[in-house]
Amino acid sequence: MKIVEAKNVVYEYIKRDEEGNVESIEKALDHMNLVVEPGQVIAILGQNGSGKSTFAKHLNALLLPSEGSVLIDGLNVEEERKLNAIRQRAGMVFQNPDNQIIAAVVQEDVGFGPENIGIPADEIWKRVEKSLRSVGMWKYRTHSPNKLSGGQKQRVAIAGVMAMEPKCVILDEATAMLDPNGRREVKDAIMDLNRRKGVTIIWITHFMEEVIDADYIYVMDAGKVVMEGTPHAIFSRVDELQEHRLDVPQITLLAHELKQAGMPLPDGILTIEELADALRK
């Protein structure tokens, strides 16, 4: 079974004036289609306002589609009775580390999710330990979250999601407010989860160097998928990416410029090694 299956999803924001009359209807999602297999790492790129976050919020039923359907592990997000089941399967990490930590002690924050769904206490403690260890934050378990760095806070937030034992984790620009070290910490923690536990990852970001290890990339613009493919295929289309106002990794851009200047290089070069090998020939 597919872990995520979005078919022709439309989401409309209705703007109303002071009297409540409809002023305008904006389509944040415009017939969006996307399929994710279990265990994949998927990246979604797109400039601000392209609909990435609106789409992410459909994946655990924070928003419901105006048209079309979203299935998570075969469950339709519109079935209210299944809401808890859906949110246990699809966990979300948001952008601002300070907005998603609620407890005064790290380990209590991580235990908050499982506690809410009635997991027995000893099982909660097992999960808290397992998840904090998996993101390398176990030794901070009795610390206060407000003394942690941004990257550490995001790792605690990820542990909190992990304690729910989800099949899929959605990161909505979870590294946007972090420094380079923090970004690396979060990316390593997430890739490790994918490799060791087979958790599906949906990674929404502006940082291109974070997505070159993804299995598949979707590029969104104006509420639609405008490009999709493997990282190599996507980053072969430098001009098109720039049209959508997206970055290209520096090495890819350099290869593209050298090619335009007449050097015989293949498309879609992503790493320093690939470009050095190609130049050697």
Added chain:
Amino acid sequence: MSLILDHVSHWYSRDTAYEVKALDDVELTIGDGEFIGLIGHTGSGKSTLIQHLNGLLKADEGNIYYNGQDIYDKDFDLRELRTQVGMVFQYPEHQLFEETVFKDVCFGPKNQGLPEREMTLRAYEALKNVGLPEKCFEISPFALSGGQKRRAAIAGVLAMKPAVLILDEPTAGLDPRGRDEILDLIEEMHRHYGNTVILVSHSMEDVAKYVDRIIVMDGGRVRFDDAPREVFRHYRELEEIGLAAPQVTYFLHELSRRGIPVDTDATTVEEARDAILNYFGRAGRR
């Protein structure tokens, strides 16, 4: 305009168990019209340093001179200094507060005690400079998009016409388009007005692309202070202190390691392209 830091040291929680020396004997001269990148990992002292430049924090040891005057002198006007050394904090849009965008931008000049007419002119010019359309002037700043809010907040500092503009991570949290717009705008302003700009950034690629001089902080000390290509030559030492060089610098060093002797000093994509074309062009003609 000149800013001189003479053996400046600063402690947090001095003489307690939590004592931290955040600045350790910093010596710097910042000249007129420079475009400087200030880099360093979290906790290296960059934020502490910039807060000294307009007197928000006071040095525990050492002196700071603005245009030759000691800013810790009893007669020195710190208020005036703060209009001369304009500071754009991280996420400056969190500080927007007025009813309209225009009023918000007027707040700084108003506190400078400028006459109404001058204040209006400056606010208008600043908003034009940051590229906000006129239809935004009279709406609430909270109705703007994220990128627009940030530009409105920057306009509020520009309206004071500071001789030195300090920006602490002005592109944090923006998408690539918003980032390019803000940095291009800062560069354009710098070229037009010739003001001194200090850009605090985590992105080596951005710093390499825009600035003429890089100051690297580590453990409260100035570790490097030179032109980008000189600083990024020390890429291994930069890594040791939690920083890095732009990707292209690594690539050129990799080429040279593999026996392709290109010029390894390039720090931007354009320079790297030229270095490689230059080498292969020569090799081709041989």
